[in-house]
Amino acid sequence: MNQNITYKFAIGLNKTLEPGVAMNAAAHIALGLVAKATEEQRKHMQFIDFIDANEIIHPSISALSLIILRGSNKELRIQRQESEKFLDGLWADDWDAWNW
Numbered sequence: 001m002n003q004n005i006t007y008k009f010a011i012g013l014n015k016t017l018e019p020g021v022a023m024n025a026a027a028h029i030a031l032g033l034v035a036k037a038t039e040e041q042r043k044h045m046q047f048i049d050f051i052d053a054n055e056i057i058h059p060s061i062s063a064l065s066l067i068i069l070r071g072s073n074k075e076l077r078i079q080r081q082e083s084e085k086f087l088d089g090l091w092a093d094d095w096d097a098w099n100w
Helices: 019-035 039-043 073-086
Strands: 009-014 047-051 057-062 066-071
Touching: 009 019, 009 073, 019 066, 066 073
Parallel strands: 009 066
Antiparallel strands: 047 057
16 A cells, blocks of 8 residues: 555536535535545544634534536546546545536
């Protein structure tokens, strides 16, 4: 196993989704990725208590990068296929405009 692994979340969404629907889909995908992770993988999912400018604490915010990609269904399918070639053990989930 590669000891230099870094953990990030990347979500691909159809570019035609309305903003509220896209945010809802992204949240469900992120939750699904966490739910299907093994206990060992979850150890690498760092969550922090984020303190904002008003000193309000927001508990359990992800400390990992969250990358949101947008494209057509075809573009997202190609991106996922290309990623899977290079990223052994890629956790992936899809949500396109047709699911809504």
